[in-house]
Amino acid sequence: MAELLIRVGTQDAALIERVLQDNEARPDRVVVDAHVAKAQPRIRAVALAAGIPFIIDPQTHYLQDYQHPADPWASLPFAQGHILTPADLMRPKAAADLAAAVIDYQVEHDATAIVLPYVHIERVDRGWIQVQRALWNASAEHIRKQGLRLPAIAVIALGWRLLDRTTWPEGLARLLRTLKRVAPTEVALAASKVDAGVHPDARLVTMIATIRRIAKLAPVIAWQQGVLGEAAVAGGALGYECGIGWRERCDLPSSMSQHRRPPSGFGPRPVYLSALGRSLPKRYVEAVIANHRLAAELTCTNFSCCPQGRDALLSDMRSHAIRARRGALTRVSAPASPAWRWQQVAADAEARLDLAERVNKYAERAGLNVKVPTETLRAVLTVADNRRRTISRRPAA
Numbered sequence: 001m002a003e004l005l006i007r008v009g010t011q012d013a014a015l016i017e018r019v020l021q022d023n024e025a026r027p028d029r030v031v032v033d034a035h036v037a038k039a040q041p042r043i044r045a046v047a048l049a050a051g052i053p054f055i056i057d058p059q060t061h062y063l064q065d066y067q068h069p070a071d072p073w074a075s076l077p078f079a080q081g082h083i084l085t086p087a088d089l090m091r092p093k094a095a096a097d098l099a100a101a102v103i104d105y106q107v108e109h110d111a112t113a114i115v116l117p118y119v120h121i122e123r124v125d126r127g128w129i130q131v132q133r134a135l136w137n138a139s140a141e142h143i144r145k146q147g148l149r150l151p152a153i154a155v156i157a158l159g160w161r162l163l164d165r166t167t168w169p170e171g172l173a174r175l176l177r178t179l180k181r182v183a184p185t186e187v188a189l190a191a192s193k194v195d196a197g198v199h200p201d202a203r204l205v206t207m208i209a210t211i212r213r214i215a216k217l218a219p220v221i222a223w224q225q226g227v228l229g230e231a232a233v234a235g236g237a238l239g240y241e242c243g244i245g246w247r248e249r250c251d252l253p254s255s256m257s258q259h260r261r262p263p264s265g266f267g268p269r270p271v272y273l274s275a276l277g278r279s280l281p282k283r284y285v286e287a288v289i290a291n292h293r294l295a296a297e298l299t300c301t302n303f304s305c306c307p308q309g310r311d312a313l314l315s316d317m318r319s320h321a322i323r324a325r326r327g328a329l330t331r332v333s334a335p336a337s338p339a340w341r342w343q344q345v346a347a348d349a350e351a352r353l354d355l356a357e358r359v360n361k362y363a364e365r366a367g368l369n370v371k372v373p374t375e376t377l378r379a380v381l382t383v384a385d386n387r388r389r390t391i392s393r394r395p396a397a
């Protein structure tokens with residue numbers, strides 16, 4: 001069965017403790033941002049007590065940008081007060097020191113797997129590919145020297161352009177040559193902005209092709225892909241990782257630039273709606289709920305999950321978000337045949353798109369400032385439909 005990795009924040013410790021006691025709702029692994037491992041040790045305690053793998057994302061791509069000194073990530077032992085360039089990281093010992101600090105931090109905080117340091121690579125010619133290869137080599141060396149026996153997860157963090165097959169010889173293939181030697185247990189593919197642009201369906205096709213290519217080397221986790229997670233799994237990923245209500249899409253450049261500003265606290269958490277396969281801002285849900293028919297369609301009908309029915313939409317939907325994602329992922333990954341998996345993704349996307357369009361029509365008529373994004377759903381539907389047909393046309397092997 002495909003794996004659901006849920007990223008929890010400092011405010012989710014009590015929630016995750018409850019959720020991990022419930023066999024139907026529990027995620028397969030718990031992931032935290034690097035600073036959360038230090039700030040909220042209770043999360044790792046409850047994950048370890050429940051026997052759930054606990055993963056710390058070092059988020060070393062933040063080194064490629066300026067971080068506000070008050071940002072919690074900036075206080076980590078491997079953070080830097082200034083922007084690091086490829087030249088900085090290619091200096092003697094720089095990669096080795098960084099790899100050691102990043103790995104030791106995870107071990108000190110009881111991670112059950114090691115996420116190797118990574119950088120965001122948007123172009124093949126800026127020197128970041130060399131940096132990434134150096135970081136992987138240095139990590140393998142440090143793990144060997146320390147005699148660590150934990151599984152290793154290599155994050156490949158690519159801008160959407162580098163998912164395209166035409167860039168592979170200068171990009172992905174060079175990375176994979178190093179990874180073949182480093183032999184990580186898994187690869188986490190952090191593919192930025194796949195759901196954006198004029199042709200997100202074309203970008204999604206390239207992401208699926210990239211997953212299939214990497215999967216020849218090691219199992220692939222779709223990193224930070226809540227909205228595209230099920231499609232990634234139908235396309236061959238072992239599972240996907242995402243947040244609860246937020247952190248549903250991978251956009252590393254934006255996440256890097258957000259950390260330039262002083263931390264501003266969180267707004268209301270978006271509400272995950274299984275009927276749409278994504279979260280929406282709470283004020284959208286508050287506005288749309290006035291329409292009883294739409295409210296009924298958006299409501300979770302699983303009584304054991306949301307016994308308050310419609311009122312649940314405005315209350316704490318965090319455990320619903322995890323349980324509903326778990327359910328949808330099981331549904332998509334259950335069929336043994338890839339064509340049937342895509343069939344399920346297509347059917348889900350079609351129903352979600354239909355509802356999203358009706359919500360938008362109602363919002364327009366009622367003069368509400370609400371617009372459910374439909375581009376991603378449309379892209380998933382197009383790709384799933386194509387994959388389903390292509391695979392079923394192939395003669396049986």
Ligand SMILES: [Zn+2]
Nearest residue numbers: 300305306320
């Ligand atoms: Zn529910």
